[in-house]
Amino acid sequence: MTPRTEAAGMVEEKGWISADDMARHTGHKRVLCLIAWLLVGLVLLDSYLVPLPGRGNLLVSLFSLALIGSLTLTRLFLKNFQMKASLDLALLLVYLVAVCWFTGKADSPFVPVIYLILMATSLILGRRTTYLMAGLAVACYFLLLAGASPSFMGNITGHLIRVVPFVLMAHVGAMLSGEAEGARADVERLSLTDDLTGLNNMRSFETLALQQEKISRRYGTPFAICMLDADNLKQINDRYGHLAGTELIKWTARIIKANIRESDVAARFGGDEFIVMYNDHDRDQIRPAVERIVRAMDNCPFSYEGELIDCTLSAGIASYPADGGDLKSVVKQADLAMYRSKRMGKNRVSLAGSGEKDAG
Template identity: 30%
Template sequence: MNANGPVTAPPTTGPPEHPARAEIDAEENLLEKRRRLVLRRLKQFLGMAVAGTLLLLLNDLLLVHSSAAPSLVVTLGVFFTALCLSYQGRARASLILLITGVLATVGVVLWLEQGIRDSAAVMAMTFPVVVSAMAGSRPLFFTTTALAALVLMAVALGDITGLHPHHVRPVRLSALISLEVVMLAVGASIALIARDLRHALHDAYQQAASAREARRQMEALAFLDPLTGLPNRAAMAQHFEREAARASRDQRRLGVFFLDLDNFKTVNDSLGHPAGDALLRQVAEALLSVVRKGDVVSRIGGDEFMVLVPDLQSDLDVPALADKLVKRLTQPFHVDGASVTATCSLGIALYPDDGHDFAELVKRADTAMYHAKNAGRNALRLFNEDMNSNVVEHLHLLNGMRQALEHGRFELHYQPQINIRNGDIVGCEALLRWREPGLGLIPPSRFIPAAEKSGLIVEIGTWVLQEACRQIKRWDDAGLPGITVAVNLSSVQFKRGDIEQVILNALDSARLTANRLELELTESLLIEDSERFSGLLKRLNELGLTFSIDDFGTGYSNLGYLNRFDVDRLKIDRSFVHDICTDTHHQTIVRAVVQIAGSLGMAVIAEGVEDQATADKLLELGCELGQGWLWSPALAADDYAAYVRQQGRAAPA
């Protein structure tokens, strides 16, 4: 989680619409929607005006018999004409006719009847104001409001000045009916406008939400590589600022890895740009599959990628992850039916060792990448080597080990295992050596930890098993049958590799029986996943393989797992052996181990035996097997064969 997510190809779409054209179209659609709404409301208001006027006219003719009846008839005709205009789509003419008709009719009724004391007529004066507000035209609204005020003012001045006094009539049923009709018309128009306002607010909220989502998507696209879906350089800069602040606070280092594909141009030119794009997407997926959770993978452009590696715990983390990245990209990719290998050159810069600024670190990682490319490609380099000597050493070790595997610079030496009582050779242990030109033999203590940390031990361990079996076969063919070889296995081989199949393949390729091979396991390996390993060891034991526990007593020694696993021998660590003649505490430990092994039917072998006194003490404590310089150091294969011939006492397998 990593923090990137899955890589998918972006959808294929047509050319994007120009933003200005999109805005014009959106505005035109909005105006058209508003025009249709106004027209629909205008029809509704006209319908109410016609119905209301018809009711007022009937009320006047049947109950009142006032002088307003002729004006109501004229108004009814005006409203019906306006309604016809609205159905013809002539909204403006219809609207003006409606407002004018209402103002004129109400003005006449007020002047001829009770003046501003006529509550129904005064309330009816608000109807054109509401209609003009609905129309959304500010000039029309203010004009209508002003005309309504002038009409009311003129009617009131007639009373105030005495030019046209109005007389109050008694309240009758007809007045109540008129008031109810006007109230219903005004109330219905306000209700329609309120509903439109709610819809408008809802639409505005939806538009705002859509705008926010569109803005979010645009911002996301601005920080994503469209081809791979990975963060781009701008996004990586933001990630760096956050992680650098955290690294500074926690006093940890931050890695910037810069990768460039070595043969992308060849693929792109030979298979075409679509194939090149497909390869880049597959490379992105491959990088995501290797990095740790919290690491950020980005595509900078072209065939260049970057990995931001926070929370570096130790110097081993940098070469371990770098080696995984380089190793993963050496595996073939399948593009358009062709198998393509996309190796990479990798440059590394560290924060704060190599700089504090993102641009500076990227530049230095890029410089280191070009050094790696100039060194022969499919390699990695660290910038500013003087400031990162430990990391550089591990990087050199990983590069060297990879080269050693490719060019046969690893070799096995064999140290005899001896029956202390009679001096017979009972077997030997295969010990890995690395012979580097110009440096000679490099001891395992220098490179095995880095190999285990990086996972390269899986490939090295596979080679060790295969070479040990091949050597046993060569000894058999040379007239030295019966030699058994013990091989150390790393816990990493069990966790990352198909160790069972690797062992069977090594035996089959050399045409050996399983009893010629002994596998040395660590105590921690058995403790970590006892259920899983119990089944695995049982299957291998049934084939004839034997097992020993290496460096017994230095780990999580307990009787429980010894009883659960089919182990044949315990190896007493050299730390208990080298001073056994003088250290009574170590003597007690060795005696206890011998007794435990004897009770479980296991043999015991002591390593690191360097003098006869130590051998005699071990024999006294009940340990009958040993290995060490007292008898012989680890020997090359031919020297070991000579040693066996000289001793003439190799125990049969």
């Protein structure tokens, strides 16, 4: 895998939240283990207190051992969490049906545990798998009814009514799971993005940038940091009001997003200041791209209350390893270069350490 591909993968796949996913998967594994051990414990206790006829107790014990063994094997040999959880829940359902067959079939005291399995499926695996599991649960329940009643076909309507709660439980669980997942995604997005511009906030930028720094050290490749600052925010605020200044910040973010690659990482640094990391390029290579941003801002005034307002940007560029041996040093040099652009008349690009007066 090339450095650029690896860096782009982090941006597109949002690799910085993998730790949170891992924590949720760990919690879900605990839930499945708890359900399995409680179910096995209750089944064995029930068979001890109320001995089953014939070889029922022996078969139930063998089923319990087979379940524990199967769950152990899935944890040892399956790495994909979705596949592992799906198989575990299916095994729990098969085990439950086998136990119910020997403890009263459709009248078994363990039949309500189906609701617990369906709810766990909805919380862990989402809507589609929940509906599939609900269909499997209904089929298993009809199997138990057929085994318990010779007049199964004669009372098909009554039996259908008895499985409606399974379908309702699956549907409600899937809806609640979808709402919870949507809320979690919104919270996650808000924690990683700037709510005004939609760009990364500095928390997510720093995480991604530090990852890129590690990649650059490993492969010996450069990266460049560009600092950009709106030149006339104060004047716009004084003349048009702070709402116009807010629109300027939003417009600047749009200009930046329209002129960078998907693999580049842009963030709002603070106020009207922005930062962009260009992966696998040094300062001279990305200078034309930054100049495009500056020109686009100069050539495209933004509209506020029916009036077009002109605005410009000052930019500074520094790169690793030419301008610093770590991310912090490179950012500092890019910031100094940006302020050099302001001192030299604004609306231009300056390179760190070059002493160049005007690149705009």
